[in-house]
Amino acid sequence: MLELRLVQGSLLKKVIESLKDLVNDANFDCSSTGFSLQAMDSSHVALMSLLLRSDGFEHYRCDHGNFPMGMKLENLSKILKCAGNDDIITIKADGPGNDTVTFMFESPSQEKIADYEMKLMDIDSEHLGIPEAEFHAIVRMPSSEFARICKDLSSIGDTVVISVTKEGIKFSTKGDIGTANVVCRQNTTVDKPEDATIIEMQQPVSLTFALRYMNSFTKATPLSNTVTISLSSDLPVVVEYKIAEMGYIRFYLAPKIEE
Amino acid sequence: VNKQSQITSFFSPG
Numbered sequence: 001m002l003e004l005r006l007v008q009g010s011l012l013k014k015v016i017e018s019l020k021d022l023v024n025d026a027n028f029d030c031s032s033t034g035f036s037l038q039a040m041d042s043s044h045v046a047l048m049s050l051l052l053r054s055d056g057f058e059h060y061r062c063d064h065g066n067f068p069m070g071m072k073l074e075n076l077s078k079i080l081k082c083a084g085n086d087d088i089i090t091i092k093a094d095g096p097g098n099d100t101v102t103f104m105f106e107s108p109s110q111e112k113i114a115d116y117e118m119k120l121m122d123i124d125s126e127h128l129g130i131p132e133a134e135f136h137a138i139v140r141m142p143s144s145e146f147a148r149i150c151k152d153l154s155s156i157g158d159t160v161v162i163s164v165t166k167e168g169i170k171f172s173t174k175g176d177i178g179t180a181n182v183v184c185r186q187n188t189t190v191d192k193p194e195d196a197t198i199i200e201m202q203q204p205v206s207l208t209f210a211l212r213y214m215n216s217f218t219k220a221t222p223l224s225n226t227v228t229i230s231l232s233s234d235l236p237v238v239v240e241y242k243i244a245e246m247g248y249i250r251f252y253l254a255p256k257i258e259e
Numbered sequence: 260v261n262k263q264s265q266i267t268s269f270f271s272p273g
Contacts, residue, residue, distance in 0.1 A: 040266055040267075043263075043265075044265045044266055044267050045263055045264075045265060045266060046266065047266045047270065126272050127272065127273070128266070128267070128270040128271065128272055128273070129270060129271060129272070129273035130270050131270070159261065208261050210263060235269060236266060236269050236270075252266060252270075253266075254263065254264040254265055254266045254268070254269065255264060256261035256262060256263050256264070257261065257262055257264050258260070258261055258262075259260055259261070259262045
């Protein structure tokens with residue numbers, strides 16, 4: 001028996017919207033830690049890792065140890081679009097061997113209750129171990145600013161060079177029509193803490209990434225006012241959006257490497 | 260020329 005009641009159902013809607021363009025189908029894992037997912041895009045260039053901790057749910061029951069539920073994200077997105085933004089979402093499944101999952105949507109005043117049953121699928125997914133890394137630079141900035149920069153640069157070029165120095169974090173691209181550079185300096189003198197740009201640098205770092213993926217990651221912007229970008233030479237970048245009081249969604253993107 | 264690397268060359272199954 002699995003029963004997860006999420007009062008802020010819109011969080012789940014936003015999470016799936018941020019993943020569905022990159023991930024076709026994935027196993028959601030339910031364990032005592034929480035509701036989680038790890039999946040790669042079909043080219044194995046990006047890895048997505050989601051955790052919604054069990055204590056963030058109003059009710060969290062998961063009796064079967066680690067219980068993977070294979071879902072096609074496009075179908076899950078269709079179903080979650082039927083939930084109102086203020087609805088409470090309950091996820092129910094009988095356990096291993098059962099091939100359906102039920103989503104129940106309750107309006108805040110309880111005047112409308114809907115349930116949608118979705119078929120589960122068997123998915124062979126490879127779980128990757130993500131080693132603890134010492135990052136050369138960790139930058140926290142407003143998520144809307146990061147989204148704006150990725151969108152702006154993709155009208156000029158296909159790749160972005162992200163460099164962190166004492167001066168700040170620089171995003172550069174070039175394309176047929178010209179070049180673009182955007183520098184964000186550390187800025188902690190802001191009225192609201194979420195507007196700050198905070199740069200922790202152990203050593204300067206510069207890496208090249210495909211902008212198409214970065215732009216996809218920014219679909220998670222509605223989940224958090226801030227984004228954290230962690231960089232180390234010749235390692236995947238980690239773009240993390242915290243999910244209020246519940247967990248996170250992390251996007252890992254393999255760099256482009258000079259041959 | 261920059262070549263796109265894959266996540267699987269950094270993280271291994273486990």
